[in-house]
Amino acid sequence: MNKLTALNSCTVSNAKCLCFDYLTAEEIELIDKNSIDVKYKKGETICKHGTIAPHVIYLKDGLAKIYLEGLNDSLILKIIPPGNLIGLTSILEGNNTFHYSSHTYEDSAASLIDIKIFKQIISQNAKFAASIIDMLCENSLQTFGRFFCLKHKQLYGRLADILLCLSERIFKKEEFVLKLSRKELAELSGMSTESLIRMIKKFKDDDIIEMQGKTIKIMNFELLHKISEYG
Amino acid sequence: MNKLTALNSCTVSNAKCLCFDYLTAEEIELIDKNSIDVKYKKGETICKHGTIAPHVIYLKDGLAKIYLEGLNDSLILKIIPPGNLIGLTSILEGNNTFHYSSHTYEDSAASLIDIKIFKQIISQNAKFAASIIDMLCENSLQTFGRFFCLKHKQLYGRLADILLCLSERIFKKEEFVLKLSRKELAELSGMSTESLIRMIKKFKDDDIIEMQGKTIKIMNFELLHKISEYG
DNA sequence: GCAAAAAACTGATTTAAATCAGTTTTTTTT
DNA sequence: AAAAAAAACTGATTTAAATCAGTTTTTTGC
DSSP: OOHHOOOOOOOOOOOOOGGGGGHHHHHHHHHHHHHEEEEEEOOOOEEEESSSSEEEEEEEEEEEEEEEESOOOEEEEEEOOOEEEEOOOGSTTTOBOOSSEEEEESEEEEEEEEEHHHHHHHOOOOOHHHHHHHHHHHHHHHHHHHHHHHSSHHHHHHHHHHHIIIIIIISSSSSSOOOOOOOHHHHHTSOHHHHHHHHHHHHTTTSSEETTTTTESOOOOOOOOOOOOHO | OOOGOOOOOOOOOOOOGGGGGGHHEEEEEEEHHTTTEEEOOOOOOOOOSSSSSOOEEEEESOOOOEEOOSOOOOOEEEEEOOEEOOOOOGTTTTTOOOOEEEESSSSSEEEEEHHHHHHHHHOHHHHHHHHHHHHHHHHHHHHHHHHHHHHSOOOOHOOOOOOHIIIIIOOSEEEEEEEOHHHHHHHHHSHHHHHHHHHHHHHHHTTTTEEEETTEEEHHHHHHHHHHHHO
């Protein structure tokens, strides 16, 4: 496989959150005692860039995005499916703030784990720490790929990336229901809403996808991969 | 300070490589025995994306870039000044390859640290591991900022970012000698060579910088910061 | 020191994608 | 069920930046 095929603007990393598998019984209890379970409605804010980060967030259910906000623009860094952490970079020593904002795409549930306890366990449990390191590395790789593709690929290739990511990594089905507006899907693909609509039309005309309402079905994976690869 | 001011396409992270300060005498010896010192000429390749990563690279002297290569384009992820690590993400379990390429900007010297030994020390020394986690977090933040700015800021703002980064973070002087061609500087700013030349001209005409050959002097930091901030 | 090559620069043109200005369709509210 | 609001869509226009096609300047090698 060539280098380029490895780069895509996919919105989720390969990282599985395995770190909790390495906890002792006491550590699990410690985390349980120092966590708060929360439910979020669709569209709610989970965390806000620049505010103090009192916890690391484990998304148990639902779907969320993490993003950076500018004056006019915002940039989606990644999508968080269930079983992933939000705010891992906030464990950084000497800067206990959230480094991005997060927002739910659908009704979601999360555990808010006290960040001090989280850091304490990192310092006392080497396997847990190693697992965190792995996740941070995976997150970096995902960001690198997305960075490259949003900077260099054209609209066509970017939409192909997103569709493949949704189908293969997030929903793991060729047909899925994506509860996002065109505006949100455009933001995710890093393009304007109008451009997104035009691209979707092209994909439909070329029989690459079928789309009815919020249901998307990938009809031609092979071609979609080629479009993703060649930009 | 508002969120936006925190985002820049600066090419170096704030991370200081402190991890080696936490080693025991034996661990230092272990690393010494399992490291190779190498000298690179200007323009040499330090590591190549996709190849096996037998070591983590500590840049002792010189200047390097790490970047992703596409078919036509390449994307500079960051600049590595002396005292920083290259290839830290390669410690990721189950994927011992380099996740980017690296190339020297000037004559440089590095220590190649055996990656197995490096990982062994992570697993046995919690403070070392915590320091690695810190560096990974800092690297992520730097990438986020650069990602946002290269995606959303215009040429003018991007060049301002790079100039500020070079002056304030890398050379730590208002006047510095940058041994890069226009082409390399353009690549660093994520724009075409012609665009870079036009932007430099604008900056000179507006008395923001002075430039003679490879010597750059920042004349108006305040304005440069404003340009960086407002894009 | 001169020729050749590379780098720096300039102006004109092209292009990809955003923006603008709408219309149509769908959803929500009353 | 009708009105209002929001979302989806369409075509025309604009714009930022790349590309193209050169010229001038600097560097390199013989």
